[in-house]
Each structure stands twice: as structure tokens, then as C-alpha cells.
Amino acid sequence: MMTPDEFWTLLDGSAAAADRTGWLTARLARLPAAEIIEFEVHLTAQRRRVDTRLMWGAAWNIMEGWCSDDGFWYFQPWLVGLGRDAFERVAADPDALAGLPEVRRLAGRPMKEWSDDEWPQWESLNYVALHAYERATGDDLDEALEARGLGRVCDAAPEDPRWDYDDPTERRARLPRLTALLG
Template sequence: MNTNEFWALIGDAARDGGTPDTVADRAATTLASRDTSEIVGFEQHLRRVLDASYKVDLFGAAYLVNGGCSDEGFDAFRGWLMAQGRDAYARAVGEPDSLAELPAVRRAALTGEELGSEKMLAVAATAHRTATGTELPEEPAAKRPNTDDFWDFDNEDEVRRRLPRLAALFNEAPLE
């Protein structure tokens, strides 16, 4: 599975809208109907996408948007971000502050909703189990950055400097 096929499958699953978990369910159903090698290829590509997106400033953005973030929370946040589509994902990886443009992020600033989807991370595992009745062969865990490279995500001045649009959105929004 190549990059275009990976994102096309996600885009097709998102076409009718719904939550990221609904998108994940649709993607898993579609993927389960394909050859096992494509299911494994989807998982391998997902790992590459996760590895490429493990950026400190994107982690900081997830921390701000979700009111805190663990490694697992960051994975789930990126699962949610995948369900937003290729363009939104690529934009956020290159410029995490661009997340301020997404309607769901703007809504989260008002409601305090946490954005994440573990189901998006399990699309291939679900498809493989459905198609074969067996577990997906394990892939190496997604890489993790050195936490020494993290900046202080609770430092409001640093947040405003690195993520000005998100900082304005979340500092001005009345949380319930």
C-alpha cells in the first residue's frame, strides 16, 4: 500500500461524515475485504505516518487542545487527526498551529472536548481479525522523542510564542 492508497482509504471512509471512530469502523470494513498483504501494508504505512508526525510542537499542540497529553494520548490525538484527512494531517505536522483552523478544534476550545481516536490506530488490526480470525503480525512500536527535547507545555509565554493561534483560541475560550 502506498501513501495515496492509504489516504484514499481514509478519505473514502470519511466521505459520509461521522465521528473519527465511525471513520475507523468504515475504513476497517473496507480494508477487511482486501488482500491480507494490503491490510499489513496499511499498518506499516500507519506506523510510518505516526513516526513522521512525532514532532515536539505537534505534541505541544495536542497538550494544549486536550488540556494535557500522555504518549498514549498523543497517539490517540494523531488517530483523530488522521480521520480529518490527508491535508489536515500534513498541515498540522508541518505547522501545528494550523490546527486552530479546524472546526473540531475550535469547538473543543469552547467545550473542553478531548480529541482522540484509538480506533483509527487499530484499523488494520480490526480488519485483519475480521478477514482472517487471527491477530495482525506485530509491528515495531512507533518511535518516541527524547523528552529532554520537550519545551514546557504549561509555560503560557512559550505556548503563545510557538502556537499563537491555538494559544489565543484556548486562552480566550470559556471552558465549561
């Protein structure tokens, strides 16, 4: 079975690839089906750690209010894609996003100037295990997960209390460093 360390090693290994999604899909497709399932299970576990309204507020602030349900759903795998060390810091404290170079590069720049590679989203990571499993087995990952009593998570679903992401007073109180960086 794929361990959490192996999951993170795969993700970190993809960082040097020009096409991270393609690289990960190809690597996973060469693994046994059970390990592809485990990759999905690990990804879901990490996403759940950052599926909070506080993190959504941070994403909202970074993306200047352009963070819909889908936008937040795509932001979560981007956080995972930052690598284990950065992910652990921001999962523990979303305000730590203010210290990441990937966020600092965006600060003060209009979104229309952000390149595709700079956008804090990685939607296609959501489908890596799905495509790898189909390539490796010819079968559907959702059915394999269901057979194990699991399901693929397909939406953000934070359970912590809502707050007004547009309220500057709340943002300063909840995310002081990020708010100071981004305004």
C-alpha cells in the same frame, strides 16, 4: 500493494460513515493480507510525522492539560483521520491546528461540554488493521509484521527536546496562533 494515495482514499472514504472504525475494518478485511499490512505501515509512517513534542504541546493546549502519553497516542490517529489536506498542514506546522474547524469548535468551551465525537482522539484507528487482518486471515497482524521485519508501534515516542507545555511564554513562542485561540 496499497499506495499512500489509496491509504488516504480509504481514510477519506470513512469520513461519511457513522462508524468510521467499523467501515474501515470491513473495507480492509476484504483486501489481500499484504494490503492490510501496508495500511498499517502507512498509518505508522503518518503517525511518526506528528510524533513530536511540539505536536504534543499542541494537543496539551487543545485538551487543557489532559493529554497523557495515551492521550497523545490517541490524538495522533485523530490527526490522520482529519484527512490528507488537513493532516499535511498540521504535520508541517502544528500551529496550523488553530485554523481547523474541529479545533475552533472546541475553543472557549469547557471540556465537559465536548461530545464524544468532538474529542480530538481516535483510539480505535490504532486497531483497524489488526482486526481486519485477523478477520481476513484468521492470523495475527503482529506476527505477519514481524515476519517482514516490522513491528506495530504502540506508544508515542517523540525524539525532539522536551519543553514545558504549561509555560504560557513557551506556548506563545512555539504555538502562537493556537495559544491565542485557546488562551
